[in-house]
Amino acid sequence: HQIELFNRFSQQSSVDIKNLDDNNHGLINILESGWGDDRQLEHEAAQQNLKYIDDLTVLLQHTEKRKAKVGTIVYRLVGELQHLKYYLEGMSNPSTPPLLSNPTP
Numbered sequence: 001h002q003i004e005l006f007n008r009f010s011q012q013s014s015v016d017i018k019n020l021d022d023n024n025h026g027l028i029n030i031l032e033s034g035w036g037d038d039r040q041l042e043h044e045a046a047q048q049n050l051k052y053i054d055d056l057t058v059l060l061q062h063t064e065k066r067k068a069k070v071g072t073i074v075y076r077l078v079g080e081l082q083h084l085k086y087y088l089e090g091m092s093n094p095s096t097p098p099l100l101s102n103p104t105p
Helices: 002-092
Strands: none
16 A cells, blocks of 8 residues: 555656646746847847947037137137227227327427
8 A cells, every 4th residue: 555655646746846847947938038038128228328329429529529619719709809898998098099000200
């Protein structure tokens, strides 16, 4: 009778182990598929991030060029305003001789 119980227990254990193995293989397949999908999403996100970096780099280069151009314009405008200031000061104070006039002896 004990041998019969042992044989039944062994058969049931074999069935349970096979079911567990099948279940584990199914779970491993699901995990591997999920990992593959995750890696694909990470790759796509990285590609998109690289595109953003390239676009921002181009924008930064344009901004730097514009900054230099605006700086040059501002420098010239400050010079022009300085000349205008001297001119207007000279016009408002006629007692000051103009810088370009020649004194007569």
